Amino acid sequence: MPNHPHQPYSKLMAAIDAVGDTPCMEVPEVFFPEDYPDKETRDYVIRVAKSMCDRCPIKAECFIYANETNQRYGIWAGTLPSDR
Numbered sequence: 554m555p556n557h558p559h560q561p562y563s564k565l566m567a568a569i570d571a572v573g574d575t576p577c578m579e580v581p582e583v584f585f586p587e588d589y590p591d592k593e594t595r596d597y598v599i600r601v602a603k604s605m606c607d608r609c610p611i612k613a614e615c616f617i618y619a620n621e622t623n624q625r626y627g628i629w630a631g632t633l634p635s636d637r
Contacts, residue, residue: 561621568614575615576605584628599628606631 569575577584583598583605606612612630619629619637626634 561618565611565614565618568611572610575611576609577602579605585626586628586633587626599633602628603631 580601582588583602586595586599586602589595589598606615606628609615609630616630616632616637618624619632624634624637629637
């Protein structure tokens with residue numbers, strides 16, 4: 554049976570609900586480095602976001618979500634779009 558369009562989102566939200574807060578909730582803006590025009594700042598926020606992902610309890614679920622929904626922007630589970 555194919556995935557229902559809302560199933561990946563529901564799974565991700567269930568994982569978030571199970572742990573309470575995730576590191577990306579602290580400073581969500583660093584998870585979208587494409588919003589930063591200058592390379593130095595962009596590189597810095599990428600390092601910060603990836604570091605935060607490394608300590609996230611739902612990293613696996615986040616990676617699955619990003620892949621199943623073809624996220625073309627942002628850092629998901631410590632990966633850039635080019636890594637997914």
